[in-house]
Amino acid sequence: AQKVTQAQTEISVVEKEDVTLDCVYETRDTTYYLFWYKQPPSGELVFLIRRNSFDEQNEISGRYSWNFQKSTSSFNFTITASQVVDSAVYFCALSDPNTDKLIFGTGTRLQVFP
């Protein structure tokens, strides 16, 4: 069965600190996609990244970076020099290649204090 685990329920940091959000997944599929979404207080999901299971290259986008390691089934997300606007709930998700369904983790609530 597929599963996504985000062990960190809530993280609090002070502005300008770096923070890493952990994501561990389980799947028997060899082809799948991994995602990260941001959900600010407004509720609308903001797409951050999609990663193919065959592409283990790390990705950097501005202050955001992602570390994908198939050996440990992890897809961690790091925010460098965090800002108050980064405060949100962040979800990691795994796609089922047969149905295209997304399996979401329980989310990590990030609070960045000024």
Next chain:
Amino acid sequence: GAVVSQHPSWVICKSGTSVKIECRSLDFQATTMFWYRQFPKQSLMLMATSNEGSKATYEQGVEKDKFLINHASLTLSTLTVTSAHPEDSSFYICSAMSRVDSYEQYFGPGTRLTVT
């Protein structure tokens, strides 16, 4: 990027009434739409998958007679919560995908339902 809208963005209704939520793909044809429910401080839980022109497939534990889903066109899917009760109060989110093009899921902004 692809845009998905939901209407209404929020709704308050009385217990026992029915509420319809619309999900529209504005600039692409969505062969598949997904409906999620999110309770406060919880994750998104998939309720059902709807493919245009066919019956929706419901996840285990979701009552198909209570949550009626219609996907009659490539740009519109509707979720009707019938005989709503306070425990149905939740944030309902749809996503739309084209199995012809990118297979990317695009999420709507969500609908907050409060049943009094």
